[in-house]
Amino acid sequence: MRFPTxxxxxxCPPRYFAVDYTINPWMDPSVPVDPELAMAQWAALRETYRRLGHTVDEIEPQPGLPDMVFAANSGTVIDGRVLGARFRAAQRAAEAEHFRRWFLDHGYRDITMPTxxxxxxxxxxxTGRELLAGTGFRTDPEAHAEAQEVLGVPVVSLRLTDPRYYHLDTALFVLSEASDTAPAQLAYYPEAFSPGSRRVLERMFPHAVRADTPDAACLGLNGVCDGCHVVLPAEAERLADQLAELGYEPVPVDVSELRKAGGGPKCCTLEIRK
Known part of the structure; x- marks a missing residue:
């Protein structure tokens, strides 16, 4: 049996959501975007979390920052300690300061902005025990050591090699966090990683769920799990079946409009771990 936590x-509501530039292979400014549909899909995702018993806070979106909806990219919070973000793309750089102010305004004082x-x-x-850290397209390898120093947790570096999976959270997510008696369980898409990183994942998580290409291609690995319920894109049907066989409860959501900018459920969701 699986138990939710x-x-x-x-x-962040996608009030100003648009695809006006290209900073990943999913983005094509020539493809029309429906802002109302994006807002409806986002609101359905938010209500899904609340229905499952989770707390959802919101940050006010800012004009001129269409990717601010992808809140996960703007902070890492472990034990109430906040490590902010520093974006590679100039178009997103201003987001980091808005999120830093949100944390300050909500009582967080242990905040470090990365160099x-x-x-x-x-x-x-x-994972509940270590921080898996991706590099290859966005985050600097040197940022991994900085995260370990700031957050005080062990960090394991993983290299991404397929530009479609430009962030680690597009190719891997945690199903159940590590406990005193068991390692974490996760799902990932092996082809997104370098050969050495695949071997690391196989060694650390031998019982992980390995997704296939169609499920990865709909950003099915950009999921969010509370230890029982797995919120993931509706198109990731085989992955959902695999998870159900393991006792998890798949919760499919429609994020097709947000996917036009390369985002899914996890991209929209920053977890605050106090």
Whole structure:
């Protein structure tokens, strides 16, 4: 049996969502975007979390920052300690300061802004025991050492090699966090990683769920799990079946409009771990 754990999330409404530039292979400014549909899909995701018993806070979106909806890229919070973000793309750089102010305004005082490029939970995935840290397209390798120093947790570096999976959270997510008696369980897409990183994942997580290409291609690995319920894109049907066989409860959501900018459920969801 799987047991859910109440979570605390920070999200940003896609009031100014658009695809006006290209900073990843998913983005094509020539493809029309429906802002109302994006807002409806985001609101359904937020209400899904609340229905599952989780707390959802919201940050006010800012004009001129269409990717601010992807809140996961703007901070990593472990034990109430906040490591902010430093974006590689100039178009997103201003987001980091808005999120820093939100944390200050909500009582967080242990906040560090990085000196190296660090796209937060886009490339940092907490397993409950160690921080898996992606690099290859966005986050600097040197940011991994900075995260270990700031957050005080062990960091394991993983290299991404497929530009479609430009952030770690597009190719891997945690299903159940590590405990005193068991390692974390996760799902990932092996082909997104370098050969050495695949071997690391195989050694650390031999019982991980390995997703296939169609499920990865709909950003099915950009999921959010509370230890029982797995919120993931509706198109990731085979992955959902695999998870159900393991006792998890898949919760499919429609994020097709947000995917036009390369985002899914996790991209929209920054987890606050107090």
């Amino acid at each position: 109440p979570r605390h999330y920070l999200m 190296r490029i660090n796209e937060a939970e886009g490339d940092f995935v907490w």
